[in-house]
Amino acid sequence: MSDELKIRADSLAKVEKQGTNLWVEIDSRVTYTDIGAQHEDELIKELRVRPWREVITDRYVQSSPWLYKIITDKGRSLFLDFLPVKKGGRFLDVGSGWGQIALPLARHGEVYCLDVTLPRLNILNEIARQEGAQLNYICGNYCTFPFEYNQFDLIIFNGSFEWIPIGDLSKNVWETQKDALIKTYNILNTGGIVYIGIENSLGLKYLLGAPDDHTAIKDYAFLDEHEASELYKKTFSKEYQRTKTWSLAEYKTMLIEAGLELIEIYGCIPDYKIIRQMIPLKDFNAFILEHSLFPHEHSGAEGAPLPFVAKMAPIYRLLAQNGIAQYFSPSFGIVARKPS
Amino acid sequence: MNLVADLITYLVNEKIISSADVAKVSVSLVVGDAPKRPETVSRGFIVSRDHKPFLSVKFIPISWCFLVEDILKTRSLYAGFKYFKVPDMLGHFSTTEGHFIIEEYIQSTATLSELIENGDLKDQQVIEIFRNILSEIWAASEPPQKEFVRQEVSNYRNYMQGLIDESLLNTIFPEYIEKTIYDNVDSLRQSWSSGDIMEGNILLAGKYWYLVDYEYCHQTLFLFKEAYRYILHRKWAKNSSLQDICPWLGHFPEDVAILLSLAWEKKICSDVLDIQANRIHQSKLRQVTWKILHPNANSMPTQHHIHKSSIGQLQENIKTQLRKIQLYIKSFK
Numbered sequence: 001m002s003d004e005l006k007i008r009a010d011s012l013a014k015v016e017k018q019g020t021n022l023w024v025e026i027d028s029r030v031t032y033t034d035i036g037a038q039h040e041d042e043l044i045k046e047l048r049v050r051p052w053r054e055v056i057t058d059r060y061v062q063s064s065p066w067l068y069k070i071i072t073d074k075g076r077s078l079f080l081d082f083l084p085v086k087k088g089g090r091f092l093d094v095g096s097g098w099g100q101i102a103l104p105l106a107r108h109g110e111v112y113c114l115d116v117t118l119p120r121l122n123i124l125n126e127i128a129r130q131e132g133a134q135l136n137y138i139c140g141n142y143c144t145f146p147f148e149y150n151q152f153d154l155i156i157f158n159g160s161f162e163w164i165p166i167g168d169l170s171k172n173v174w175e176t177q178k179d180a181l182i183k184t185y186n187i188l189n190t191g192g193i194v195y196i197g198i199e200n201s202l203g204l205k206y207l208l209g210a211p212d213d214h215t216a217i218k219d220y221a222f223l224d225e226h227e228a229s230e231l232y233k234k235t236f237s238k239e240y241q242r243t244k245t246w247s248l249a250e251y252k253t254m255l256i257e258a259g260l261e262l263i264e265i266y267g268c269i270p271d272y273k274i275i276r277q278m279i280p281l282k283d284f285n286a287f288i289l290e291h292s293l294f295p296h297e298h299s300g301a302e303g304a305p306l307p308f309v310a311k312m313a314p315i316y317r318l319l320a321q322n323g324i325a326q327y328f329s330p331s332f333g334i335v336a337r338k339p340s
Numbered sequence: 341m342n343l344v345a346d347l348i349t350y351l352v353n354e355k356i357i358s359s360a361d362v363a364k365v366s367v368s369l370v371v372g373d374a375p376k377r378p379e380t381v382s383r384g385f386i387v388s389r390d391h392k393p394f395l396s397v398k399f400i401p402i403s404w405c406f407l408v409e410d411i412l413k414t415r416s417l418y419a420g421f422k423y424f425k426v427p428d429m430l431g432h433f434s435t436t437e438g439h440f441i442i443e444e445y446i447q448s449t450a451t452l453s454e455l456i457e458n459g460d461l462k463d464q465q466v467i468e469i470f471r472n473i474l475s476e477i478w479a480a481s482e483p484p485q486k487e488f489v490r491q492e493v494s495n496y497r498n499y500m501q502g503l504i505d506e507s508l509l510n511t512i513f514p515e516y517i518e519k520t521i522y523d524n525v526d527s528l529r530q531s532w533s534s535g536d537i538m539e540g541n542i543l544l545a546g547k548y549w550y551l552v553d554y555e556y557c558h559q560t561l562f563l564f565k566e567a568y569r570y571i572l573h574r575k576w577a578k579n580s581s582l583q584d585i586c587p588w589l590g591h592f593p594e595d596v597a598i599l600l601s602l603a604w605e606k607k608i609c610s611d612v613l614d615i616q617a618n619r620i621h622q623s624k625l626r627q628v629t630w631k632i633l634h635p636n637a638n639s640m641p642t643q644h645h646i647h648k649s650s651i652g653q654l655q656e657n658i659k660t661q662l663r664k665i666q667l668y669i670k671s672f673k
Contacts, residue, residue, distance in 0.1 A: 057615045072614055074381045078369060081343040081383065081399075104378075108341050278369040286391040287368055294373070 005112060005136065011146030022121070025140030030116040030167050034067060034097075035060075040119035047126035056098075066303030075275035076100040079158070079333045082266065082278065083195055085109070089153030092187075094142050095160025099124045099135070106133040109153070114138040114145070116167075142180060143167035147187045155184050158197040159273055162214060165242040173225050173244040174254070181258030188338040194260060196334040197272035202247040203330040204315060205297050208308050213300030214243040221245060248281070248327050251334060260336040267329030270297040278333060281326040288320035297330055343399055347385065347440060350433050356442065357389070364389050375617035379403045382555050386445065396427065396445045400555050401438040405611045406535070407558075408432070408439045414532040414557035417480055423472045424542070424549040446550050448543035456539055456576060463576040466539075471585050473537060473551065474567060478588045481529035484561055488530055492561040493518050499603035502622065503629045513599070513633070520596045521561075527592040531563040538569070556608075564589055568601035572628070595632055602629050 005023055007015050016024045033040065046055050053072070060068035070076065077100050085091070089109040093102045096113030102124070105111045113135050115121050121137040128135045138145065142164060157164075165176040184194050199206075199213055199221065206212070206221040213221075217235055220228060229240040246254070248265070255262055267284050269277040276294040279287045287293075293316055297306055306312075319325035344367050351357045357365055370384040379401060387395035400408065418426045427443040434440075452469065455461050461469075484492075497514045504510050521528070534541075535556025543550040567585035570577035577585070582594050589597065602625050609621040 053615050061616050068616075072616075074376050074378045074614070075371060077378065078371065078381070078383070080341045081369060082367075083341060084345050085341045100378075104341070275369070276371055276373060280366040280368065283366050283368060283388050283391050286388070286393075287386075290393060291370075291386075296373070 005138070006148035006151050008146040008148050014146055015140075021134075021136040023136075023138045023140070024118070025138075025145050028116065028140045028144065030141045033117070033120070035064075037117075037119065040117075040123060044119065044122050044126060047123065047130075052127045052130050069303055070273045071098045071100065073274040076158075076273060077104050078275045079195060079197060079266070079268070079272070079278060080104060082264070082333070083154065083193060083335065085193070086153040090151060091154040092138075092152045092156070094155065094157050095163060096121075096124060097159075099127050099131075099133075101156055101158055102135055103128065103131055103133050105154075105156075106135055110136065112136045112138055112152075114140065114142060116141060141167040142183070143176065147183075149186045150189050152188050153192045155188060155192070155194045156197075158195065161196050161198050162243045162245050165244065169242070173242055176242075177244075178254050178257055181254060181260060185259045185338055190338055190340050192338045193263075194334075194336050194338075196251075196336075197268065197331070198251075198334070199245040199272075199300060199331045200247060200327075200329050201245045201250075202327060204312060204319075204328040205299075205306055205330050207328070208306075208312070210297075210299050210306055211301045213245075215241060216301040222247070248332070251332065255334070255336050259338075261339040263335040263337050265335070266333040267326060268331045268333045269294045270330060271300060272331040272333055273300075275333075281329070281332075284326035284329065285320040285323050288316050288325050292317070300330075341437070343383070343435075343437060344385070346435050346437075347387075347397060347399075347442075350431070350440065351387070351395075351442070354431050356395070356430055361389060366391075374612075375614050376612045377614045380405070380612040393445045393447075395430070396443050396552075398441045398443075398553070398555060399438055400441070402436070404438070404555065406556055408434070408441075410532075410559065411441065411554045411557040414534050415554055417532050418477075418534065418551065421476050421480070423476045424551045427550060427552060441554070446543055446545050446552065448545040448550065450544050451540055452542035452544070452549075453539035455544065463579075466576045467580060467585055469542070469549070470537070470567065470570060471587070473542075473549075474563060474586060475588065477531055477533065478529065478563055478586075481531035481563065484525065484528055484530040488559070489521070489525060489528075489561060493521055496562075496600055496603050499607040500599070503599075503602060503606055503626055504633070509633065517596055517599060520593055521600075524592045527590040528561050529563070531560055533558060533560050533563055533566060535566075537566050539574075562597070562600050562604065564592075564597050565601035565604045568598060569605065572601075572605070598632055599629065602632075 014026055016026055018024055056068065056071055085108055087108060091105050091109055092112045092114060093105065094114050096102045096115050102111045102113045113121065113124055118139050121139055125137065144167065161177065164180045165173040168176045188194065201221040209218055211218045215232060217231060220231055223231060225244060228244060232240045252262065265281045267279045267281055268275050292313060295309065295313060297309055297312060298304060299306060316325055319328055348362060348365065352359055352362060366388050368386045370386060371381055380403065382401065382404065383399040385397040385399065386393045387397060415426055415429060427446050430442045430444065432439065432441045456466055500514055504513055534551060534554050535558055536553050537551065541551060541553040543552060564582055564586045567582055570585065571580055582597055583589055606622060606625050609618050613621060
């Protein structure tokens with residue numbers, strides 16, 4: 001792929017190209033930070049003069065151990081092993097964060113990292129510089145960024161699909177996410193792949209009382225959108241955050257409605273963010289009966305061990321004996337394709 | 341990336357599976373929980389046909405610090421052993437990403453870890469299993485070649501850097517250890533170690549023990565270092581000596597054997613662990629090393645020492661020194 005990122009002809013004025021590898025959506029107003037906006041600038045300065053792994057370790061290993069783990073964990077990008085990636089292709093990493101996916105992908109093709117703020121991308125740029133990786137950056141909102149159709153061979157939402165609804169407040173969460181998948185369909189090349197790493201709202205741990213990963217509210221993940229919204233507003237006395245995960249059947253419905261063809265869904269254990277086991281759902285029950293699952297599931301809100309973890313193995317086993325354990329996997333890795 | 345696709349292509353090309361079977365084949369991924377750096381993570385793939393596992397595949401990344409040739413040599417040597425079996429290897433191949441080793445899937449009843457955890461084995465029985473495994477490896481070893489001894493001595497001098505920070509000791513001890521190795525070289529052999537002979541890698545299948553996981557294979561002059569890992573980390577071995585597990589150690593001084601084992605442990609941690617895990621491990625290893633060097637240490641350090649010999653101990657030492665100084669000052673009044 002020799003030519004650069006293509007913007008829809010009717011929306012060229014909405015995007016400003018800065019330098020050789022940065023595209024900025026001019027009116028994008030979405031924000032996101034996992035370390036606090038005030039810390040991002042100092043972090044960038046520090047990354048200019050010190051090895052990034054040391055900086056991350058020194059800053060977060062004590063103060064934010066869960067953040068430290070999900071930035072540095074070896075399992076973060078293991079799902080890439082399963083993806084049929086076109087050599088030299090064009091890839092889009094939506095919510096590229098700390099670059100755990102974009103950096104290994106860059107060895108195989110042309111990577112575009114999309115994030116909602118410039119400081120996020122500047123942090124990633126410093127990390128990429130140290131790693132000697134060539135990345136491209138898009139600062140904007142996935143819902144509104146005017147990508148030209150048919151240009152990506154792979155689009156990755158690893159821990160970002162549930163955040164998509166904050167980018168479009170005009171529709172409900174389900175519709176916003178479905179529209180994002182329709183957009184994904186449109187901007188993928190024929191045969192192009194989409195990967196979604198995401199929690200399962202019906203995960204056994206959530207049924208047993210683990211808090212939701214994005215709101216830290218218990219008995220929340222499996223609620224429908226209206227109930228979740230009400231509980232959120234009641235708990236925090238503020239507007240609904242619009243982060244929502246779904247169950248297996250709902251993800252399948254959403255993908256099909258977007259026109260995408262499902263290739264495989266994997267159970268990611270203990271979490272798609274720190275994979276230790278990745279099991280095709282069709283083998284999930286047999287796998288549990290033969291091997292058992294990685295036993296240390298945690299709260300996805302802050303990484304703490306779950307107090308009821310000891311009783312999960314026998315429940316999984318019973319579910320597997322009944323042939324239904326796949327519905328209760330804590331998270332999924334979903335691989336779909338734009339069909340010919 | 342594309343690892344699973346590469347694997348399936350190889351399996352079809354080598355007729356390990358037929359083209360018609362591809363649709364029935366699925367692949368699961370399993371990785372260990374050790375806090376490794378991403379670029380050092382090997383993968384275990386389990387290949388199933390109609391939901392039944394039939395192949396076990398190890399993928400070793402290109403940046404891995406052990407050699408594929410050594411893995412193949414070690415597997416080949418161990419395949420002739422009697423006390424334990426090695427899964428049959430069905431093929432191996434390399435890509436730009438790394439190396440795949442394909443072997444039969446062992447339908448095991450339990451791992452040795454599970455048997456220990458369930459209380460099915462007494463500590464002595466576990467020790468005997470490891471003694472038998474290491475003894476068989478030892479028996480297949482050869483007297484060391486001079487060049488290999490020289491190389492190992494040089495390597496271990498490097499591995500020891502940082503275990504002892506004091507400049508004087510850092511000069512004296514490596515020299516002492518080097519001399520001890522040469523003085524006792526007739527007690528040492530050139531062995532092939534699979535490098536990770538731990539409970540999770542020992543499977544019971546029917547009436548046979550299987551040793552799996554060969555990614556750390558290497559040739560060593562100091563096979564006893566495998567046994568020291570049990571003493572350092574495992575409850576069932578905490579009261580054991582190296583001689584209990586490695587009776588073939590002969591007259592080789594146990595304290596030097598321990599220091600060499602610690603040096604190896606330090607090297608492995610540096611090579612594979614992430615920054616934070618490595619920092620923690622190095623600190624623990626230094627504590628254990630000091631326990632060995634301490635003149636009053638009259639027993640082998642164990643997990644008990646690792647846990648106890650931390651800041652509390654340091655504080656005690658400082659308090660003792662302060663009391664001595666106070667008494668000394670008082671004596672002048």
